[in-house]
Amino acid sequence: MQGILLSESAKEVDFFIHEVFQYELFGQTLRITTTHVCLLIVMLILIGFFIAAGHCMKKAKEVPSGFQNVLELLVDFLDGMINGVMGRFAPKFRNYIATLFVFIFFSNISGLLGLRPPTADYGVTFALAVISFTLIHYNQFKYQKVKGVVSGLMSPWPFWLPINLIGDFAVPISLSLRLFANILSGTAIMALIYTLLGKLALVWPAALHVYFDLFSGAIQTYVFCMLTMTYIQDACNTEES
Amino acid sequence: MEFNTEFIKGCSAIGAGLALIAGIGPGVGQGIAAGHAASAVGRNPGAKSEITSTMLLGQAVAETTGLYGLLIGIILLFVQPLAK
Numbered sequence: 001m002q003g004i005l006l007s008e009s010a011k012e013v014d015f016f017i018h019e020v021f022q023y024e025l026f027g028q029t030l031r032i033t034t035t036h037v038c039l040l041i042v043m044l045i046l047i048g049f050f051i052a053a054g055h056c057m058k059k060a061k062e063v064p065s066g067f068q069n070v071l072e073l074l075v076d077f078l079d080g081m082i083n084g085v086m087g088r089f090a091p092k093f094r095n096y097i098a099t100l101f102v103f104i105f106f107s108n109i110s111g112l113l114g115l116r117p118p119t120a121d122y123g124v125t126f127a128l129a130v131i132s133f134t135l136i137h138y139n140q141f142k143y144q145k146v147k148g149v150v151s152g153l154m155s156p157w158p159f160w161l162p163i164n165l166i167g168d169f170a171v172p173i174s175l176s177l178r179l180f181a182n183i184l185s186g187t188a189i190m191a192l193i194y195t196l197l198g199k200l201a202l203v204w205p206a207a208l209h210v211y212f213d214l215f216s217g218a219i220q221t222y223v224f225c226m227l228t229m230t231y232i233q234d235a236c237n238t239e240e241s
Numbered sequence: 242m243e244f245n246t247e248f249i250k251g252c253s254a255i256g257a258g259l260a261l262i263a264g265i266g267p268g269v270g271q272g273i274a275a276g277h278a279a280s281a282v283g284r285n286p287g288a289k290s291e292i293t294s295t296m297l298l299g300q301a302v303a304e305t306t307g308l309y310g311l312l313i314g315i316i317l318l319f320v321q322p323l324a325k
Contacts, residue, residue: 016319174305181308188315222294223301 015184015191017121035121042110042118046102074102081222085229089236093229096135100128101225108183108217111190112209117217120183122176129176132228136171140235148238175227182220186212249324257317263310270303 022031056067064072078098083090107119118124140149153164190212193201278296282289316322 013319177312178301178305178308181312182304184315185308185311219297219301223298226294226298227302 013191013195015116015120015187017116033121034116035118035124038110038115039107039118039124041113041115042103042106046106081225082229085226086233089233093135093232097225097229100132100228101221104128104179104224105218105221108221109213111187111213111217117183117187117213119179120187122180125176125180126172128179128224129172132175132231133172136228136231136235137168139232143236143238171231175224179220179224182216186216246324250321253317253321253323257314260310260313260317264307267304267307271300274299274303 018034020032020034020037022029024030052067053071056071060068078101079090079094081101082094082097086093104119107117107124109117111117140152144152153161153168155164190205190208193205193208274296278292281292285292
């Protein structure tokens with residue numbers, strides 16, 4: 001897989017997903033790729049972090065210090081964000097949104113650890129978007145009932161039904177593509193810089209890492225969660241417009 | 242009609258360049274959003290954090306069309322579906 005770039009070292013440009021090993025299951029060939037490995041590492045880090053957090057909060061003190069400070073800051077921030085958007089629906093969805101936020105954020109910045117970010121694989125982001133999509137429509141049917149959903153699809157006139165349907169199904173696709181393309185572009189640009197500039201890429205790419213991994217990753221995490229919350233909030237509103 | 246692979250690769254590179262023209266739109270849109278957000282903060286400095294988060298959300302949504310162009314460019318350059 002070789003790009004059309006003029007330099008000789010262009011053949012070594014590498015930000016693709018690689019196969020680690022493959023096995024057969026029920027006649028299907030399944031491939032374990034770098035995405036799976038990086039995903040497992042991210043999950044192990046998160047599990048370790050939260051086990052440590054649980055131990056810390058068991059002997060929580062009135063006046064927080066050290067690690068407890070960090071945890072309270074994190075929970076405060078997530079609670080504030082979710083309450084600000086969802087209002088009275090916040091307690092129901094706090095678990096999902098907070099989990100989503102922490103997972104996507106750690107995945108995005110895992111490029112700093114030398115991993116290939118798992119969110120730079122369309123399979124991961126599409127799965128996340130499909131979970132959000134299911135949640136949105138489950139709540140739409142739960143709160144607006146079938147009648148409300150059908151009249152929502154038929155608004156403003158019945159013959160707008162196909163356009164409204166396309167609009168509904170575009171939600172998970174645009175949600176997942178936005179996150180995927182942002183992280184992939186960061187990964188691709190860093191790979192290009194490191195391979196094409198060779199020894200010139202010394203120290204100063206750190207600034208680019210701050211932008212592409214930290215800033216862009218944080219913004220995209222925030223946007224994914226905000227959009228999910230806005231759509232769920234929309235679906236939960238029972239007032240018929 | 243048969244073309245040789247080098248010709249198709251060259252045309253793919255031109256196509257990738259053309260696809261990235263899509264970057265103009267989001268650039269202009271994000272600039273307008275940032276400008277209006279700056280003037281909003283000037284009028285009401287107290288609401289700075291809310292204005293910033295609204296601006297970032299709008300900008301990220303506006304960015305989507307540019308990212309679609311970028312995806313086409315990356316696919317043309319590195320996956321090369323036409324040259325196979």
